[in-house]
Amino acid sequence: LRIESEKYRQWQIKYEREMNQMKQRERKREYEAAKAKRNFNQQLTVYRRKYEEAVSCNKRLQQQLQRQEVARNKKFTDLTDGDRLFKEVKTFLEQELDLVAGTEEARIHCDDLIQQRKELSQQITKLRKRMLKIRDEPPAKRRTGSDRSGADSSDEVVKLQEQISDLESEVELRNTEIRDLQIKCSSYDAETRTEQRWAAVHTTVHAKCALKLMFDMAANSRKELLQSEQQIEELTTKKRDLVAMVNERDEQMSEAKRKFDEERQTLHEHHARLEREHQETVSAVGK
Known part of the structure; x- marks a missing residue:
């Protein structure tokens, strides 16, 4: 039984x-x-x-x-x-x-x-x-x-x-x-x-007026481009710093996970040993 x-x-x-x-x-x-x-x-x-x-x-x-x-x-x-x-x-x-x-x-x-x-x-x-x-x-x-x-x-x-x-x-x-x-x-x-x-x-007057306006527009566009490039550079630096921070956190998480896995494996082995001891005890009592 x-x-x-x-x-x-x-x-x-x-x-x-x-x-x-x-x-x-x-x-x-x-x-x-x-x-x-x-x-x-x-x-x-x-x-x-x-x-x-x-x-x-x-x-x-x-x-x-x-x-x-x-x-x-x-x-x-x-x-x-x-x-x-x-x-x-x-x-x-x-x-x-x-x-x-x-x-x-x-x-x-x-x-x-x-x-x-x-x-x-x-x-x-x-x-x-x-x-x-x-x-x-x-x-x-x-x-x-x-x-x-x-x-x-x-x-x-x-x-x-x-x-x-x-x-x-x-x-x-x-x-x-x-x-x-x-x-x-x-x-x-x-x-x-x-x-x-x-x-x-x-006329030449029309052409000079157009050239002056085109130069002013080009100069303003160049200024805006330089400002945009500066902003991009600043954002790139911030991004690089954030990536480094995230990588550091990932390493910390990986280390914590490794320790957790080791402790879980130890606990699993301990549980398996207790299970074997229990089976041996049950077998001994049955005899």
């Missing part, structure tokens, strides 16, 4: 150990699935923010193109009004620079949206494969969901269909914006615009 009781106890210990391992694997799968979903939702939030930035850029570019169209055949004022001429030339140069910068920014946003569309399409493909896999699984192997509420696998299929529909809407939004940006960027011909840009400059 004692032998049968001991066998049952050993079987129960083994069974509970296997069940605990199974539960741990299940929790790990659920955690990884939730983590993947959370990471993708965060990425989708970034995508949407960048999409809104692209929409704003598109609107600005539209306004810049409209101003360019209005100013296409505009002539500078006569030479007798110096202040007015200065303002007109300054406005002209600012509009031209804004248009060049706006077009380049639009191209950057367009490339970014194309990359987003690619990644969203890949995610849609993954979700569809997962949905098909769930549909093709035998009922006995279908999971009921991470909340273990007993919901049928069809609930998970419905959720996947909703996710796919949402992502397809995101892709369509980007398709529309990409087409619009590409049309606007193609309407701005840099070479042709370079030839037309100085058509309004008819």
